[in-house]
Amino acid sequence: MFIADYSAKNIYDEMFSSEGFPRKSYDFVKTKMESLGGIELVKRSTSAERALMSLGITFTLYGDGGEQERIMPFDVIPRIVPSEEWVSMEKGLKQRIQALNLFLRDIYGEGKILKDKIIPRDLIESSSGYLKQCIGLKPPKDIWIHITGTDLVRDGAGAFHVLEDNLRCPSGVSYVLENREVMKRTFPELFEKLNIRQVYDYPYHLRSMLENLTDVVDPVIAVWTPGVFNSAYYEHSFLAQKMGVYLVEGSDLIVENHKVYMKTTKGLRKVDVIYRRIDDTFMDQSSFRPDSLLGVKGIFEAFKRGNVALANAPGTGVADDKVIYSYVPKIIKYYLGEEPIIPNVPTYLCSEESDLKFVLENIHNLVVKAANGAGGYGMIIGPKATKQEQEDFKELIKADPRNYIAQPVLNLSTVPTLIADKIESRHVDLRPFILYGKDIYVMPGGLTRVALRKGSLVVNSSQGGGSKDTWVLG
Amino acid sequence: MLSRVAESVFWMNRYIERAENYSRFIDVNHQLSLDLNEEVPNQWLPLVHTTGDIELFEKRYSSPSPVNVIRFMTFDEENPNSIFQCLSRARENARTIRENISTSMWEVLNEFYLFVKDYRKVYMESSALHGDTLSMGLSDFLSTVRKSCQSFYGCSDATISHDEVWNFSLLGRFLERADKTTRILDMKYFILLPSVQDVGSTLDLLQWLSLLKSASAHEMYNQKYKRVDPTDIAEFLILNETFPRSIFFCIQEMQEALEKISGIKEGLPRNLAQDATTVYLNRLRSENIKSIFDKGLHEYLDDIQIELNHIGSKIVERFFTN
Numbered sequence: 148m149f150i151a152d153y154s155a156k157n158i159y160d161e162m163f164s165s166e167g168f169p170r171k172s173y174d175f176v177k178t179k180m181e182s183l184g185g186i187e188l189v190k191r192s193t194s195a196e197r198a199l200m201s202l203g204i205t206f207t208l209y210g211d212g213g214e215q216e217r218i219m220p221f222d223v224i225p226r227i228v229p230s231e232e233w234v235s236m237e238k239g240l241k242q243r244i245q246a247l248n249l250f251l252r253d254i255y256g257e258g259k260i261l262k263d264k265i266i267p268r269d270l271i272e273s274s275s276g277y278l279k280q281c282i283g284l285k286p287p288k289d290i291w292i293h294i295t296g297t298d299l300v301r302d303g304a305g306a307f308h309v310l311e312d313n314l315r316c317p318s319g320v321s322y323v324l325e326n327r328e329v330m331k332r333t334f335p336e337l338f339e340k341l342n343i344r345q346v347y348d349y350p351y352h353l354r355s356m357l358e359n360l361t362d363v364v365d366p367v368i369a370v371w372t373p374g375v376f377n378s379a380y381y382e383h384s385f386l387a388q389k390m391g392v393y394l395v396e397g398s399d400l401i402v403e404n405h406k407v408y409m410k411t412t413k414g415l416r417k418v419d420v421i422y423r424r425i426d427d428t429f430m431d432q433s434s435f436r437p438d439s440l441l442g443v444k445g446i447f448e449a450f451k452r453g454n455v456a457l458a459n460a461p462g463t464g465v466a467d468d469k470v471i472y473s474y475v476p477k478i479i480k481y482y483l484g485e486e487p488i489i490p491n492v493p494t495y496l497c498s499e500e501s502d503l504k505f506v507l508e509n510i511h512n513l514v515v516k517a518a519n520g521a522g523g524y525g526m527i528i529g530p531k532a533t534k535q536e537q538e539d540f541k542e543l544i545k546a547d548p549r550n551y552i553a554q555p556v557l558n559l560s561t562v563p564t565l566i567a568d569k570i571e572s573r574h575v576d577l578r579p580f581i582l583y584g585k586d587i588y589v590m591p592g593g594l595t596r597v598a599l600r601k602g603s604l605v606v607n608s609s610q611g612g613g614s615k616d617t618w619v620l621g
Numbered sequence: 622m623l624s625r626v627a628e629s630v631f632w633m634n635r636y637i638e639r640a641e642n643y644s645r646f647i648d649v650n651h652q653l654s655l656d657l658n659e660e661v662p663n664q665w666l667p668l669v670h671t672t673g674d675i676e677l678f679e680k681r682y683s684s685p686s687p688v689n690v691i692r693f694m695t696f697d698e699e700n701p702n703s704i705f706q707c708l709s710r711a712r713e714n715a716r717t718i719r720e721n722i723s724t725s726m727w728e729v730l731n732e733f734y735l736f737v738k739d740y741r742k743v744y745m746e747s748s749a750l751h752g753d754t755l756s757m758g759l760s761d762f763l764s765t766v767r768k769s770c771q772s773f774y775g776c777s778d779a780t781i782s783h784d785e786v787w788n789f790s791l792l793g794r795f796l797e798r799a800d801k802t803t804r805i806l807d808m809k810y811f812i813l814l815p816s817v818q819d820v821g822s823t824l825d826l827l828q829w830l831s832l833l834k835s836a837s838a839h840e841m842y843n844q845k846y847k848r849v850d851p852t853d854i855a856e857f858l859i860l861n862e863t864f865p866r867s868i869f870f871c872i873q874e875m876q877e878a879l880e881k882i883s884g885i886k887e888g889l890p891r892n893l894a895q896d897a898t899t900v901y902l903n904r905l906r907s908e909n910i911k912s913i914f915d916k917g918l919h920e921y922l923d924d925i926q927i928e929l930n931h932i933g934s935k936i937v938e939r940f941f942t943n
Contacts, residue, residue, distance in 0.1 A: 200735070201728055201731060201732050201735075202724070202727075202728060202731070203716070203727060203728075203731040370720075375713075375716060375717045380716075384716075384717075384719040384720045385719075385720075387720035388719060388720035388721075388724075392720075393623065393720075394720045395623065396625070398625070399623050399624075399625055409623060410623065410624045410625075411622055411623055411624060412622050412623075412624055412627045412785065412789075412882065412940045413622075
C-alpha cells in the first residue's frame with residue numbers, strides 16, 4: 148500500500164508514532180485512505196482543486212508569464228487533533244487571551260506591570276505596535292483583542308508551543324471554512340463515520356461578538372477592507388457575506404460630528420461597529436500616518452468618544468511584538484496567578500547583552516526574526532542560510548538589537564501529504580482562531596498550514612505554503 | 622446599499638448583457654455569411670460599426686476580414702468591449718461586491734469567465750499554429766456564451782432578494798439592452814449604404830431576417846406580423862410593449878426599477894433619473910412608426926442613443942457619486 152513507504156523518523160508525526168503505528172485518532176482515516184488507494188486519492192484531490200477554482204478561492208501571482216491565478220494549495224489528507232489534546236489547548240488559548248487583554252488594559256491605563264518592573268518600560272515604549280494615542284483609552288466592554296489567530300507548533304517530543312500571537316488582523320479563517328466544505332464533498336464517507344467538530348458557525352460567533360461591542364439595537368456592522376488588491380480581500384468579502392454585513396473601503400466612509408457614516412444610494416448611514424482589516428497606523432490620517440491612502444479622517448476620535456466600536460482595538464500590536472511575546476508567561480502569571488498551560492518557544496532577546504552575544508555566536512543554529520515581521524519576511528533560518536547571509540543578518544541585528552529575537556530551530560511536526568501521486572511527510576503548524584466577546588470562543592481546530600517544499604519549515608502562504616483541513620474529533 | 626456597490630452591480634450587468642449581445646451579433650452574421658452564395662463585400666464591417674468601436678478596429682487590423690472582426694469582438698484583449706474583456710470586467714466587478722450576491726451567482730459567473738479564458742487560450746494557440754481558423758467551434762462557443770449569460774440572469778432572479786441590488790442589476794441590464802437594440806436596427810443602415818439597388822431582393826430579406834435574429838426576435842415577430850417588412854420590424858423593436866428587447870420595454874423596466882429604488886410614491890418629489898425615464902417613456906407612447914420613418918430611422922436611432930446616455934448620466938449623478 149502506498150502509505151506503507153511513508154517514513155517519519157526522528158520527528159513527531161501527527162499520524163504515525165515513532166514505532167510506525169498509526170495513532171488512535173488517525174486509525175479510521177488511515178485505513179480509509181489505504182482502501183481508496185493512490186489513484187482514487189489523486190482523483191479526489193483533483194476534483195477538490197477544481198471545486199476551489201470554481202468557487203474562485205484564488206490569489207494572483209505575477210511573474211514572467213504574466214498574471215496567473217492560482218488556488219491556495221490544498222492537501223486532502225486531514226490533520227487530526229485528538230480531543231484530549233484539544234481540551235487543554237482550548238483552555239490554554241483562553242488563558243492566554245485573557246491575560247493579554249488585561250495586559251493591554253494595564254499598559255494603556257495604570258501601567259502596574261511596568262511599575263512592578265515585570266516588563267521594562269522602555270521595551271513597551273520602543274515597540275512599533277505601541278501607540279501613544281491609545282493611552283487612557285477605554286474600549287467598549289474593556290475588550291481590546293476581539294479576534295486572535297495564535298500560531299502553535301509541536302516540538303520534537305510532540306508538545307505544543309505558542310510560536311506567536313497574531314492580535315492585529317490575523318487571516319486564514321476563510322480557508323478553514325472553505326476547506327471544510329470542500330472536504331465534505333471530497334470524503335463524505337469520512338464525515339459520515341467520524342464525529343468531527345463543526346466550524347461552519349464561526350461567522351455567527353463573529354457577528355454576535357461584534358454586536359456585543361455596542362448598545363445600539365440592530366447595529367450597522369461593517370468589515371473594513373483595504374480593497375480588492377489586498378491579498379486577503381477574498382477573506383474580507385467572505386466574512387462580510389457570511390455575516391450578512393457591509394464590506395466597506397476607506398473611501399466609502401466619512402466622519403461627521405465624530406460619528407462614522409457610509410455613503411449609500413440613499414445618502415449617509417451611520418455605522419456602529421467596524422471589524423477592520425487594515426493596520427492601525429493606516430486607519431486615520433489625522434491621528435496616525437497622514438500619508439495613508441486607505442484611511443478615514445477622524446475615525447480614531449470617533450472611536451475614542453465611543454461613537455463607533457473597532458475590532459480589534461487600535462494599539463494591540465504592542466502585545467504581539469515578538470519581544471513582548473517572550474514575556475507572555477510572566478504576563479499570565481502576573482495577571483491571573485496561573486502557570487501558562489501552553490508554553491512559549493524558548494526565546495533569546497537581542498536587546499539583552501548576554502542573549503545578543505549568544506545569538507551572534509550561534510546564528511547558524513537559530514531562527515532570528517524581526518520583532519514586527521510577518522509572513523515569513525524579515526527573518527533568517529540559520530542552518531539554511533549561507534555564511535554570507537548569516538554575516539549580513541548579524542549586521543542587521545547589531546544595528547538594531549531591540550528589533551530582533553532568536554529561537555532554536557524547531558523540528559515542526561509532520562503530516563502525511565499528497566505530493567504528485569505519492570504520500571510524503573511535510574511540516575505543519577496550527578492557527579486556531581479565538582473570539583473574545585461575552586465569552587471567549589475558540590474555533591475547534593483552525594488553520595493547518597503546511598510547508599509544501601520538501602524539508603522546508605516555512606508554512607506561510609506568501610512563501611509557497613498550503614493548507615489542510617483540521618479535525619477535532621469527539 | 623453602498624454607492625460603490627450599486628455602481629459595480631450596475632456595470633457587472635451591463636457587461637454581461639453586452640457579452641450576450643455580441644455573441645448573438647457575431648453568430649447571426651456568421652450564419653448569414655454561410656447562407657450567402659457569393660462573397661458579399663464588407664459583410665463583416667457593419668458589425669464593427671454597430672458596436673461603435675470602428676476607430677479602434679482600424680487601428681489594430683488592416684482589413685475587415687471575417688477572422689479579424691471575429692477576433693476583435695471575441696478575444697481581443699485591447700478591445701475593452703470584446704466578449705473576453707466584458708467577462709473579465711463583469712467578474713472583477715462581481716469580485717468587489719461578492720458579499721452582496723449569492724455564491725451560486727458568483728460560481729456561474731466565475732466558471733463562465735474561466736470557460737471564455739480557456740477557450741481564448743486554445744483559440745490563440747491554434748490560430749498561431751494553423752493560421753487563423755474562422756469557424757472552428759465558433760457557433761458552439763457563442764452559444765455557450767449566450768447560455769451562460771442566461772443562467773447568470775436566471776440564477777440572480779432565483780437566488781438574491783429582489784431589493785436594491787436586484788433593481789440596480791435591472792437598470793444596468795436594460796440600459797445596455799436598449800442601447801444594443803438601437804445598434805442592431807442601425808446595422809441595416811450600414812449594410813444598406815453600399816447597395817441601395819438591392820432593396821427588396823433576397824439579400825435584402827435575408828439581412829432583415831438576420832437583424833431580427835440578432836435581437837432574438839424573429840419568432841416573436843413572426844407571431845405578430847405576417848411578413849418580413851422593414852417598417853414592421855422597426856416598429857416591433859422600438860415600440861412593442863411586451864417584447865423584452867424592444868426599446869419601449871427596456872425603458873419601462875428601468876422606470877419600474879428606479880421607482881422601487883427610490884421608493885417614492887407619486888405626488889412626492891422624484892429624482893432626476895426617474896424624471897428622465899418617465900419623460901422619455903411618455904414620448905415613446907406618443908410616437909408611431911410612420912413619424913419615425915418620416916424623420917429618418919438612422920437619425921431617430923441616434924436620438925434614442927442620446928436619450929439613453931442622458932438617462933445613464935442621471936443615474937450616475939443621483940446614485941453613484943456622493
